[in-house]
Every structure is written in structure tokens, then in C-alpha cells.
Amino acid sequence: MTNYSDLTTREAFGRVLTKLAATDNRIIVLDADVSRSTMTKYFAQAFPDRFIECGLAEQNMISIAAGLASCGKIPVASTFAVFASSRCFDQVRMCIAQPHSNVKVVATHGGITVGEDGSSHQAIEDISLYCSLPHFNVVVPSDAIETVEVIKTAIATEGPFYVRLGRSKTPVLYPNGCSFKLGRADRLRDGEDCTIIAAGIMVSMAVQAADFLSKSGVRCRVLNMSTLKPIDQKSILDAASDTGAIITAEEHLLHGGLGSMVAQIISCNNPVPLSSLGINDTYCKSGKPEELLEMQGLTAGDIEEAVKAVIVRKKVR
Amino acid sequence: MTDNNINNLENTARKLRRDVISMISKAGSGHPGGSLSAADIVTALYFSVMRHDPKKPHWPDRDRFILSKGHAAPILYAALAECGYFPLEWLDTLRKAGTCLQGHTDSTLTPGVDVSAGSLGQGLSVGIGMALAAKLDRKDYHIYVLLGDGECDEGQVWEAAMFAPNYKLDNLTAIVDYNGLQLDGTTKDIMNLEPFANKWRSFNWEVMEIDGHDIAQIIDALNKAKKVTAHPVVIVAHTVKGKGVSFMENNVDFHGKAPNKAETELALKELA
Ligand SMILES: Cc1ncc(C[n+]2csc(CCOP(=O)(O)OP(=O)(O)O)c2C)c(N)n1
Ligand SMILES: [Mg+2]
Numbered sequence: 001m002t003n004y005s006d007l008t009t010r011e012a013f014g015r016v017l018t019k020l021a022a023t024d025n026r027i028i029v030l031d032a033d034v035s036r037s038t039m040t041k042y043f044a045q046a047f048p049d050r051f052i053e054c055g056l057a058e059q060n061m062i063s064i065a066a067g068l069a070s071c072g073k074i075p076v077a078s079t080f081a082v083f084a085s086s087r088c089f090d091q092v093r094m095c096i097a098q099p100h101s102n103v104k105v106v107a108t109h110g111g112i113t114v115g116e117d118g119s120s121h122q123a124i125e126d127i128s129l130y131c132s133l134p135h136f137n138v139v140v141p142s143d144a145i146e147t148v149e150v151i152k153t154a155i156a157t158e159g160p161f162y163v164r165l166g167r168s169k170t171p172v173l174y175p176n177g178c179s180f181k182l183g184r185a186d187r188l189r190d191g192e193d194c195t196i197i198a199a200g201i202m203v204s205m206a207v208q209a210a211d212f213l214s215k216s217g218v219r220c221r222v223l224n225m226s227t228l229k230p231i232d233q234k235s236i237l238d239a240a241s242d243t244g245a246i247i248t249a250e251e252h253l254l255h256g257g258l259g260s261m262v263a264q265i266i267s268c269n270n271p272v273p274l275s276s277l278g279i280n281d282t283y284c285k286s287g288k289p290e291e292l293l294e295m296q297g298l299t300a301g302d303i304e305e306a307v308k309a310v311i312v313r314k315k316v317r
Numbered sequence: 318m319t320d321n322n323i324n325n326l327e328n329t330a331r332k333l334r335r336d337v338i339s340m341i342s343k344a345g346s347g348h349p350g351g352s353l354s355a356a357d358i359v360t361a362l363y364f365s366v367m368r369h370d371p372k373k374p375h376w377p378d379r380d381r382f383i384l385s386k387g388h389a390a391p392i393l394y395a396a397l398a399e400c401g402y403f404p405l406e407w408l409d410t411l412r413k414a415g416t417c418l419q420g421h422t423d424s425t426l427t428p429g430v431d432v433s434a435g436s437l438g439q440g441l442s443v444g445i446g447m448a449l450a451a452k453l454d455r456k457d458y459h460i461y462v463l464l465g466d467g468e469c470d471e472g473q474v475w476e477a478a479m480f481a482p483n484y485k486l487d488n489l490t491a492i493v494d495y496n497g498l499q500l501d502g503t504t505k506d507i508m509n510l511e512p513f514a515n516k517w518r519s520f521n522w523e524v525m526e527i528d529g530h531d532i533a534q535i536i537d538a539l540n541k542a543k544k545v546t547a548h549p550v551v552i553v554a555h556t557v558k559g560k561g562v563s564f565m566e567n568n569v570d571f572h573g574k575a576p577n578k579a580e581t582e583l584a585l586k587e588l589a
Pocket of ligand 1: 348572
């Protein structure tokens with residue numbers, strides 16, 4: 001048995017994909033010269049005939065995947081999140097989104113925690129781009145265990161998927177397994193003062209912040225919003241009515257990401273005080289992942305401060 | 318192929334050309350030039366070369382046709398209707414609200430259309446995906462992709478061109494409708510493609526050059542292409558944009574413009 005909890009999300013992806021493919025020969029994997037990094041290399045070793053090396057030609061890769069899907073295959077196309085989103089967006093739109101093609105785009109190296117490679121390699125627009133596409137399911141798992149469940153769900157669910165994974169190791173949130181449900185937020189903590197809604201690597205920081213705040217009597221609900229599309233509107237509105245204040249936290253631009261989606265939903269229904277943490281209309285620089293998160297105000301400490309401030313606004317209101 | 322058969326196919330091509338003119342005229346917009354230049358190629362494929370069954374558009378063993386130059390949708394719709402994929406009356410609904418015949422091909426709406434197109438440059442890659450699937454499943458269906466010459470300005474075409482020979486996709490045939498015109502002018506002026514055949518050769522494709530309005534030649538080339546092993550084949554089909562309608566021939570104005578009433582009548586007379 002693989003112990004996924006020790007792995008990065010991309011390692012978990014590579015391993016579970018290979019496992020699933022052993023009993024489902026419809027699974028075909030495509031990569032664009034980064035399989036050593038996306039970890040589709042495991043699949044390539046195990047099933048060389050079903051691994052399609054495209055070279056660094058992402059546009060071609062996406063359209064090929066659509067052709068395979070039209071013949072009944074389940075193609076999983078993988079590369080870095082920057083390239084999987086902006087480099088081949090028209091191909092994704094025309095060949096996958098519009099015709100509801102059964103292609104799974106699984107991108108690694110999402111967000112700024114790619115780190116030292118700098119802005120060219122830091123995908124900060126990908127969620128916004130993929131969520132803008134009709135028919136797409138968009139999922140950002142929070143740890144390796146959830147990644148395994150997300151990949152299983154994506155393979156088993158007909159239709160287009162974008163799954164965003166990270167480069168670096170993430171703390172384990174689900175040591176005892178995870179019952180991921182597409183389109184359903186997972187409530188990791190409960191409280192009545194505020195709700196922290198987070199996705200991806202920010203979920204563990206949200207939990208950390210909530211646990212710290214509880215020591216001083218501030219009780220937070222924490223939602224892991226791993227599915228960004230279709231987003232769990234009910235959980236968001238329940239959070240608004242039950243806790244009266246919301247913080248969002250994401251490793252992505254504020255424009256078009258989790259924060260703006262939550263804002264859209266509550267402003268139309270129940271506009272409680274909201275504060276969103278994310279990247280504010282800027283590109284980031286090279287540096288260690290922790291340093292970059294700090295520079296962008298994306299730490300557990302920043303979440304704590306935001307919670308305190310939003311609770312003040314709630315009282316004024 | 319007997320002369321009689323060829324004669325019948327020529328008549329079919331003429332019928333499809335008339336349909337193209339009527340459809341676009343009724344729609345009030347569309348792309349006659351590139352539809353007419355492809356008429357003989359599409360006729361050869363659907364009425365002679367391809368293995369397909371209009372009653373079973375999803376038959377897994379069918380040959381696939383991808384109209385990568387999706388703006389030529391009218392010629393494909395005319396052929397599909399003539400084959401019986403859907404009623405001929407549908408042709409009158411081209412581009413109208415609620416129609417199954419969209420301005421550019423839409424695989425979710427039209428029986429017999431496997432690929433949505435309109436953003437140029439993507440069809441050859443999709444065809445590669447289908448060709449790979451056929452190889453994986455050890456099936457013998459063949460994939461035909463029709464590209465425009467102007468379309469070959471797109472970088473993705475050359476990504477696909479590099480890929481297919483590397484995977485020895487001998488079940489894939491690309492056909493380039495080499496009519497020498499694109500949207501803004503001649504391919505020579507806008508972006509010279511030459512030496513075109515040699516580009517494909519240097520990418521390790523088997524290249525054939527034919528007269529794209531000689532149905533016997535088209536069929537012969539397509540059948541030869543099917544027999545080539547270990548290499549994909551590209552057929553550079555020399556054509557005339559607007560072929561069959563004197564005032565549309567080689568006239569870039571009719572790339573994407575519908576004929577008016579008088580022009581429609583004249584065109585239909587010439588194609589009678
Ligand atoms: C990606 C993309 N860019 C631009 C266009 C607009 N466009 C439509 S047809 C055309 C010219 C195509 O020329 P060609 O491929 O030679 O087609 P044909 O002559 O057969 O009509 C252009 C630029 C498009 N449809 N897709
Ligand atoms: Mg042309």
C-alpha cells in the first residue's frame with residue numbers, strides 16, 4: 001500500500017494514476033516534456049504504450065487529447081499550470097470546453113509556491129481562466145490524500161476537468177482518509193464568529209489560524225473549498241448566515257479566483273462582511289515559497305489578522 | 318473507377334455547390350469561396366472513399382473527417398445532408414437562431430460532425446488523437462483532415478506536422494486546400510508558404526500534389542494514401558477559391574461574403 005500522506009500532491013497524482021490505469025485501459029496520459037516533474041513518469045514507465053510524449057507543444061497536446069476522448073479514451077493531459085492554462089487556452093476552449101470533451105487536464109506547479117523559478121512559472125491566473133469556461137470542473141486539492149480522491153473522481157466523472165496541484169510538499173490534512181465530493185465544501189472546523197473559506201495550500205493555514213484563534217475565544221468555521229467549479233453555493237450561504245463574516249484565502253489572483261466567486265455569491269444573496277486574501281493584481285518574484293507567501297500576505301498569521309478585522313466590521317454593522 | 322462513376326460524382330459536386338450558394342444566400346452571411354474550393358475533395362471523400370454510415374453517425378469503426386477550416390462548414394453540411402445524416406431542409410436554417418447548422422462546425426449539434434472548429438489550426442492535432450486511438454485499439458479506420466492553405470500560418474499546424482511522423486501515423490491523411498487565398502489576400506502576399514511541399518517532406522510526411530478539382534485524381538490520391546505505411550500523407554490539392562462560380566473564382570471578396578439576390582441567381586445558373 002502506498003502511504004500517500006508523505007507525498008507532494010503531484011507525487012500522489014503520479015502514483016494513483018498508475019494504479020487506476022492498471023484496471024482501466026481507457027486511461028491515456030499525455031505530457032509535454034515535463035513528466036519527470038509532473039510525475040506522470042510513473043505512468044510512462046508502467047504503461048509506455050499508453051503514454052504520449054508530445055514534446056513541448058501544449059497546444060498540440062490539448063487538441064490530441066480531445067481527439068482521443070472522441071474515440072472513447074480518458075486522456076489525462078499534464079504539464080505545469082502556467083502552460084496548461086495560458087499557453088493553450090484557445091485549444092482548451094475549442095476542443096474540450098465547448099464540445100464537453102472527456103479530457104482531464106491535471107496541472108502541477110500551480111501558484112507562487114513554485115518559488116525560485118519566478119513569475120514565468122508561477123500560475124496565478126489559471127483558476128480564473130478555467131472557471132470562466134462553461135462545462136469545466138475545476139478542483140484544487142489541499143493535500144496528497146485529497147488529491148488521490150480528486151483524481152479518482154475526475155477519472156470516474158464524464159466531462160472536462162482541470163485539477164491544480166502544487167510543486168512543494170503540503171501538510172497532511174486528512175491523515176485518516178478523505179471523502180471528497182465534487183462540488184461540496186468540506187467543513188474542517190466549526191465556529192460561529194467567522195468562516196474561513198480556503199483552497200489548496202491555504203487550507204492548512206486556515207486550520208492553523210482557526211486553532212490559534214480558538215485559544216483566545218474566537219471561534220471560526222473552516223471550509224475546504226477544493227471544488228472551485230461547480231462551487232458549493234449552499235455552504236457559502238450557510239456560512240454567511242451562520243457566522244455573519246467570511247474570510248477567503250487562495251494562492252491565486254484575487255481577480256476571478258475564490259474570493260471573487262464568494263463575493264459574487266454573497267453580494268447577491270446575503271452581503272455579510274468579507275475580506276479576501278490572495279494576490280492583488282501583481283506578478284511575484286523568485287524566492288523561497290515561504291518568503292513569497294509572506295510577501296503576498298498569505299500566512300496563517302495574515303489570516304488571523306483578517307479574521308479579527310472582519311469581526312470588528314461585523315459588530316459595526 | 319469508370320467514367321460513368323466519375324460523371325456522377327461531378328454531378329454530385331455541382332449539386333453540393335448549388336446547395337452552398339443557396340444556403341449562404343439564405344443565411345445572408347458565410348464563406349462561399351473556401352466552401353466551393355473544397356467541394357470536389359469533400360465529394361470524393363463522402364461519396365467514394367470514406368467508410369461511413371449516415372444511419373450510424375457514431376459507428377466506432379467509421380472513417381473520420383475533420384474540417385479543420387471550419388468556416389467551410391456549408392460544404393460539409395451540404396454533403397452530410399445529401400448523404401442522409403439529416404434532412405435536406407435543414408440546409409435552409411444555416412446560421413439562424415435555434416439551428417443545428419452553426420456558422421462554424423459544432424460537434425454537439427450536427428449529426429456526422431465529429432469536431433467543433435472555427436478557430437483555425439487545431440484540426441490536424443485532433444485528427445492525431447483519433448489516429449492514436451485507432452492504433453491503440455488496433456482498428457483500421459482512417460482519419461482525413463482538411464486544412465486551408467492560409468490556416469497553415471498557424472504554429473499549431475506545424476506542431477502537429479512534427480508529431481504525426483514521429484508516431485508513424487499512417488492512418489492519417491491531411492489534405493490542404495491550396496487555393497492561394499486567405500482572408501486578407503493571396504497567401505503569397507500575406508505569408509508566403511513556399512516551398513510548401515518541401516516543408517512537409519522535411520517533416521517526414523509523404524507528399525502528393527494533385528489538381529483538387531479533378532475527382533478521379535483526388536480519389537486516386539486518397540486511395541494511394543491509404544496504402545502508404547509508416548508515414549502520414551499530406552495531399553496538397555491545388556484548387557481555385559470560389560471554383561464553379563465565375564465571379565467568385567480567385568476573388569478574395571467572396572472569402573466571407575454572401576452573394577446578393579442577383580449574384581445568387583447568376584451563380585446557380587452557372588452551376589446548373
Ligand atoms: C485562429 C483564427 N484566426 C483567424 C481566423 C479568421 N479567419 C477565418 S478564415 C481565415 C482565412 C483562412 O484562409 P484559408 O485557410 O486559406 O481558408 P480558405 O482559403 O480555404 O477559405 C481567417 C484569417 C480564424 N477563424 N481563426
Ligand atoms: Mg486558402
